[in-house]
Every structure is written in structure tokens, then in C-alpha cells.
Amino acid sequence: MKVLICEAPGNLVYSEKEIPVLQKDYSLVKIKRIGICGTDLHAFEGTQPYFNYPRILGHELSAEVIEANGATGFENGEMVTCIPYFNCGICIACKSDKPNCCVKMNVAGVHIDGGMTEYLNLPSYSLVHGEGLSYDELALMEPLAIGAHAVRRANILPGEYVLVIGAGPIGLGVMEFARIAGAKVIAMDINDNRLSFCKDNLQVKHTVNPLKADPLEAITALTNGDMPTVVIDATGNLKAITDGFRYLAHGARYVLVGIQKGDISFNHPEFHKREATLMSSRNATREDFMHVMAAMKSGQVKPSTYISHRVIFTEVKAEFENWLDPDYGVIKAMVEIK
The missing domain is CATH 3.90.180.10 (Medium-chain alcohol dehydrogenases, catalytic domain)
Structure with a gap:
């Protein structure tokens, strides 16, 4: 072979x-x-x-x-x-x-x-x-399950603003399942083509390209000054991860799905006064795979896109x-x- x-x-x-x-x-x-x-x-x-x-x-x-x-x-x-x-x-x-x-x-x-x-x-x-899914759909279950697991870790509530940093395949899966959970999703990426994909295919209304607009100002405006109560990084880029701490609302949860080799540092007083929560999200479980399969079967997620x-x-x-x-x-x- x-x-x-x-x-x-x-x-x-x-x-x-x-x-x-x-x-x-x-x-x-x-x-x-x-x-x-x-x-x-x-x-x-x-x-x-x-x-x-x-x-x-x-x-x-x-x-x-x-x-x-x-x-x-x-x-x-x-x-x-x-x-x-x-x-x-x-x-x-x-x-x-x-x-x-x-x-x-x-x-x-x-x-x-x-x-x-x-x-x-x-x-x-x-x-x-x-369970009747195609080979293409079955091969896409794993990356979507990564996103579903991150959303489950974040315990997203309907109506929350959720900022997803990174519109690669994992970030897109995070956006899908954040939307399914009822979130108002904000997509951030430096690639306009990927941001257009989010709008055209994933029902993401709000996008930010930090190379073209001040991200802090843009996110502040989108959230009416409150900032996102959930931030999820799907880049694995150290600068993006570090910048993510700036976008947290008071009481927010920050979930790291992307991974890189270095150390992370952040301002402790700023993090502390928000009583923020920092967590990682690794891989997925069978429960997440079944959630993805159900979303595919119901048409909430369209893998072919x-x-x-x-x-x-x-x-x-x-x-x-x-x-x-x-x-x-x-x-x-x-x-x-x-």
C-alpha cells in the first residue's frame, strides 16, 4: 500500500x-x-x-x-x-x-x-x-467537533457576543456551533476572503479585520461598549492570543483552542478586575461528535460549503x-x- x-x-x-x-x-x-x-x-x-x-x-x-x-x-x-x-x-x-x-x-x-x-x-x-452520511461529511466531523467542544467549554448562552479570533477551519467550526448555541458571533481574521466566507456561508453578521480597522474600537462599537462575554482563539498565533485579553468583557470567558509553542503573558490587574476565566479546549469527545452529526443531519451545518x-x-x-x-x-x- x-x-x-x-x-x-x-x-x-x-x-x-x-x-x-x-x-x-x-x-x-x-x-x-x-x-x-x-x-x-x-x-x-x-x-x-x-x-x-x-x-x-x-x-x-x-x-x-x-x-x-x-x-x-x-x-x-x-x-x-x-x-x-x-x-x-x-x-x-x-x-x-x-x-x-x-x-x-x-x-x-x-x-x-x-x-x-x-x-x-x-x-x-x-x-x-x-449513519448515512457521505465520506466527505464523515471526514469533516472531527474538525467540527473541535469547534463544538470549544463552544461547550465556553458554556455559551443565547444572546451573548462571542468573538472568534481566526477564521480557519477550526475557527469556522467554532462560529457554527456558537451560532447554533444562540450567540451573536463576531469573526476576526486578517484575510478578507475568509471573513467574506463567514458572512456568505455561516450567517456571521459581524466581522473585523485588525489590519484594516482598530480592533478594540471596532469590537467596542459592535458590542455597544460591553465587549464580548466570550472570546475564543482559533489561531495558535502568539500575538493574536495575547491581544485577545484586550477584548474581554468583565466576567468574560477566554477559551484557547489554537496552540503555539511559546509562553503567554497578560496584565494581571486587567485580567483580575474583570474576574475573567481562562481555559483551554483540547480535542473533542464522543458527545461532541454526536452533536456534530445531529447538526449535519438537521441541516444546521452544511459540510459541503x-x-x-x-x-x-x-x-x-x-x-x-x-x-x-x-x-x-x-x-x-x-x-x-x-
């Missing part, structure tokens, strides 16, 4: 490997779709935390079950996706019903090899039934670097394996 390996930053190599041997409590699947996300792009750039090389990238997956080994209720030939954060089941986080931040977390395509391959062994407990670029597996190496270029206009690149 063919695999695509990120040997080092900036270096992708196709290779041939044997189809994996079925292991106990693992199911063998044939990969059908692989969504490209910021984690993959950052790994290619060499800026992804928790990462070492060489690595087979890819964790936004849909697949056909070849052999459902120990996967109760699953059948050979079934269309599935997976929850690609493989947890130990026994640590403090797992026992606290937080498998998404397991102490011994192995994320496909990050800590261990992922889905840029024709066949893959997946832990049987990680499989998710397709996200896919802007589509390539076959053998074209990925040639195209990958282009996806880093903002002028290339990528919302979501989807890889197909026949």
Missing part, C-alpha cells in the same frame, strides 16, 4: 508499506477521505507542538471497515469515521470523563502515525457509525505547500483515496 510520510519539516515522501496486520482490539479500515487541517500544515512547517519526525500525517478521516475486530455493532463494509485521540482509559483525565485530554494521549498523525495511507488499524473503540480544494492521494505532495499560502484560498482541502 502507498503511504505519505512527513520525513522532516518541508519534506513529504511517498513510500510503499505492507497492509497492516490486524491486532487485538483494532479494526482494519480502508481510508477514503483525509481532511487537511492546521495541525498537518503546522507539522509540515515545523511549528507543531507535541510532534516528532518522521510521521504519517492525517487525522480527519473517513473509511470503509474491512474487518471489524472487537468493534461491537460494526459490520465489514460499513462507512465510518473515528475519534482519533486514543486514550489510556485509566488516568485521572479518563476516569474523570475527559478522555480528550488523557495523560497518555496518542493523537493519530501527531504522536503516532495517521491516515495518509491506504489502510490503517484503528482502535475498535474509536470507530463512529456513518467547507470543501474548497479536492485532490487525489497521489497529488498531495505536489499540492501541500500551496495550502500554506493564504492567496491560494483554501478553506478545507480534502484528499480522496480510491
